[in-house]
Amino acid sequence: MTAAPTTRRPDSLPPVVSEPRPRRGRRDRGWAAAMTTTALWLYAAVAVVPLVIMLLNSLRTNRDLATQPLGLPLQPDFTSYQRAWIEASFSTYFLNSIVVTVSSVVIATAVSLLAAYALARAKGRLMSVIEAVFVSGLMMPVFLMIVPIFYLLDSFGLVSTRTGLVMVYAAVSVPFSVFVLTTFFRQLPGELEEAARLDGAGPFRMFWSVMAPLVRPAIATVVVFRFVPIWNDFFYPLILIRDQQKYTLPVGLTSFFGEYQTDWSTLFAGLVIATVPLIFLFLVATRQIIAGLTAGMGK
Template identity: 55%
Template sequence: MNALRAAPRAARKARGDLPAPRGTRQRSLLRTAGGQLILWAYAAIAFGPLLLVLIGSLRPNAEILQAPVGLPSSFDLSNYTRAWQTASISTYFINSLTVTCASVALCVSVSAMAAYALSRWKFRGRALLAAFFLSGLMIPAKLGLLPVFYMFQSMGLIDSRIGLVLLYAASGIPFSVFVIMGFMRGLPGELEEAARIDGAHEGRLFVSVVLPLMRPALAVATVFQFAPTWNDFFYPLVLLRSGDKYTVPVGLTRFFGEFAADRGTLFAGLVIALVPLAVVFALATKQIVAGLTAGMSR
């Protein structure tokens, strides 16, 4: 009789249907709660300064000077008006948006085509060409500033936004090719073979079949190219001369000097500079997670 009672229990234990012991469940809950507490604490530390800047941008300057930290007594949007019109943030913002979007589009387009060819086509020298692309990850781009400066000077690209676009696109290609190639190697080739059997040429195959499959990797490459390009201070400082061509990071240095006493306008300018990054991350978060975890799920 005892053997008959123990048989179903042994079968359930083998299948893993039996609940975990109470002590094990409690330890698991404590670990989960501890991990969530650490993550919430990190989020509070990371987003605390951003929240203070956002609240400060909605407060009058006199109120900020009296109490630097506090909630606004009334929402004041005039800080944003002064930052956008009087402080020339609009000019810096449009310059940054133009340079960043153009360089990201050029970088991701070239990287997608190169990664597709290197991961799908078989030709002599493919491994050497892939190593050439990936070698750019081992060399900091800023070490080549002097040759780049002289090359741009000879080409008339100093104080030119086109020069910045080309420089940012070229510097982002190695990482983008690396990400997209790793993603492409995990994709099955049956859909491409079916498209070729149906008569699709390589251009139509790439646009209609491959690019939709690449979407998570393209999102990762876009975000990882957009953020450093938007935040870059070094190249615009060295290569630009005219104030009307400055990007947001360089323009904010002039902005800080002119509006150091006007804290509300200063905070509003910082919020405006952060908006594109927040929008890009919010729109691409799902695709970023899918792209970064694609290799682990196969």
Template identity: 65%
Template sequence: MRTRVVRLGGYLLLWAYAAAALIPLAIMLLDSLRPNREVLSHPLALPSTLDFSSYSTAWTQASFGTYAQNSALVTIGAVALDVVVSLPAAYVLGRYQFRGSGTLIAFFLAGLMLPVRLGIVPIFYLLGSLGLTDSRLGLILIYAASGIPFSIFIMSAFFRTLPRELEEAARIDGAGDFRIFARVMVPLVKPAIATVVVFRFVPLWNDFFFPLVLLRTTDRYTLPVGLTQFFGEFQTNWSALFAGLVIATVPLIVLFLIATKQIVQGLTAGMGR
């Protein structure tokens, strides 16, 4: 009986947390379907009629199509570069023992403790010396470099859980180190790769700080910075702002729905070993 009560209490807490997380999203969606005057007069009311003009305003007049392309280019490029660089490093650190391997692991783990925003001044001057200020390529490089410690930490832990017999069998069949890595090991760590992709994609997609500091040209703004274009000195188009927020949120929801199974496998990998 007591176990049932505890389980029921846990379910209630989880549902309450889910409701607390979903209510703001529901308000955002409903207010994006209402004219601005209705949002200002009754912000929490249901829409009297469905008005999709705010999405057209956000996508065309507010250049959200351009901002979405910039966000997609920067985020996908940074995550892809992060994974491509981190994957072989994680494989070596997770599968091989050599002199200095412990120091290298500690070096990468130290990167998890240092917020990259603390180095914004030297980063700004470094990108300026390379001619990458006000550049999407500069953002991609900064984002990719800042995510390497986390990616190596996750994927190297997953590589360690794979049995040694897999490599031995591949070597007996005549496979070299690179072929073992590419054909045998990488397919087995897809859950870890999916975990890294999602956990890196979300903060980069939502990042406001670096695009605000490093970008100067409006046509290169990402979605978080582009949202500020709705705020005026005397009036704000709240309906179009909520429409922009919906546009910025939908890719994250789709990504989570697609990768949920892989994320769970990646986070729980090794627990039963």
């Protein structure tokens, strides 16, 4: 340890030991961390407040909502959930959203995983051009693609079908998924593939058993970032679906809005039903990302 600096007094008295000055950098970092934590908690509180209001209002009647919009459900009423699920055909909309969203995410993730692995490991000008084509899909506005998409699906007889909607969502999700997964694959060392090849693993075995498990955090990220916008999308189902029995949740929610009166209690109940899968997905995906990162650090 370095001795503290001493100061010699002129009158032959014992030297006075000066105290070391505290480092300002460490204190500044502590204040910055505290302010960042406070800002994040405030943001979380602001984000949670609308969800709490939505849940509380779903347990109240329309009369209570009209007289006291921000009141508390002193006598919770669950009939709004029954009306939303049965009378408003919300069970059908919920099933349509589950089928369309899960199918789209699974297809897009599977295709993007194979394409990203090939782009990350192959070298050449052709692969660079293919990667640029994939990335260019991120710059295409949704509203500019709807007319050619509609005519393309109409030529195959897929308008107003869940299959056509799944194909559109899967195709739109591929560019972002390929971009994220390619970045993760390029960070993996090539020695892993060489070791697997020496052990007798073929290309598919090498990809499925060695490389794919190492990018689980990227897969979870892709699933979350594509599941949420597809689940909440209103534009494509409104244009491509004409049969009410094939509506997804965002389009089905419009049935609660009338010309002269709106069933607010049932609407809030429908919003809660539509939000629960997203909350569950975020909880599961967060655990998967942390588990994948921890497993990679342990290895």
